[in-house]
Amino acid sequence: DQQVKQNSPSLSVQEGRISILNCDYTNSMFDYFLWYKKYPAEGPTFLISISSIKDKNEDGRFTVFLNKSAKHLSLHIVPSQPGDSAVYFCAAGTYKYIFGTGTRLKVLA
Amino acid sequence: NAGVTQTPKFQVLKTGQSMTLQCAQDMNHEYMSWYRQDPGMGLRLIHYSVGAGITDQGEVPNGYNVSRSTTEDFPLRLLSAAPSQTSVYFCAIREGTNTGELFFGEGSRLTVL
Numbered sequence: 001d002q003q004v005k006q007n008s009p010s011l012s013v014q015e016g017r018i019s020i021l022n023c024d025y026t027n028s029m030f031d032y033f034l035w036y037k038k039y040p041a042e043g044p045t046f047l048i049s050i051s052s053i054k055d056k057n058e059d060g061r062f063t064v065f066l067n068k069s070a071k072h073l074s075l076h077i078v079p080s081q082p083g084d085s086a087v088y089f090c091a092a093g094t095y096k097y098i099f100g101t102g103t104r105l106k107v108l109a
Numbered sequence: 110n111a112g113v114t115q116t117p118k119f120q121v122l123k124t125g126q127s128m129t130l131q132c133a134q135d136m137n138h139e140y141m142s143w144y145r146q147d148p149g150m151g152l153r154l155i156h157y158s159v160g161a162g163i164t165d166q167g168e169v170p171n172g173y174n175v176s177r178s179t180t181e182d183f184p185l186r187l188l189s190a191a192p193s194q195t196s197v198y199f200c201a202i203r204e205g206t207n208t209g210e211l212f213f214g215e216g217s218r219l220t221v222l
């Protein structure tokens with residue numbers, strides 16, 4: 001069973017608009033939720049995280065929202081820039097981190 | 110990459126051969142882990158360690174061995190490589206105890222023929 005799911009394999013957004021990436025999870029015991037950006041042939045780059053005791057965390061253009069009742073996590077990028085084009089992974093865990101399968105974001109100039 | 114060094118960056122093996130992927134960190138972090146990434150599969154946890162002498166299995170541990178004799182190093186061993194182990198392998202550390210953030214190395218691409 002897939003404990004962390006990213007149901008949208010791809011997303012296209014116009015430059016300057018908001019990008020919203022979604023993630024669903026099944027295990028209510030996860031303590032930490034993270035978002036990563038990945039380019040080909042590179043390691044994942046950490047973007048932003050949130051602990052299970054919070055419902056929102058912001059860092060510059062990136063905001064993560066956690067809805068524990070719905071077991072749903074989202075990443076908002078505002079404004080989106082062409083350099084944001086990459087594959088984005090969500091992850092959840094405490095010691096055993098489980099990753100989603102990724103969403104490919106394309107920001108159109 | 111937060112002081113995480115992976116070697117080698119590329120390796121080609123024949124089925125049945127053994128090898129060790131090395132992961133070293135210079136920041137004295139207790140938590141280290143190994144992931145593999147395959148197309149369409151995201152990153153899957155192989156093994157992790159919360160300190161010297163302590164290791165545990167992740168989602169896909171079969172075919173891999175680990176040990177943690179020092180804080181700095183967390184090698185991943187393939188005792189008898191199989192084509193299904195062709196993948197990109199990433200080592201990750203966790204810097205803090207209050208944030209849960211993982212920081213990854215640059216990866217090791219392994220091909221098993």
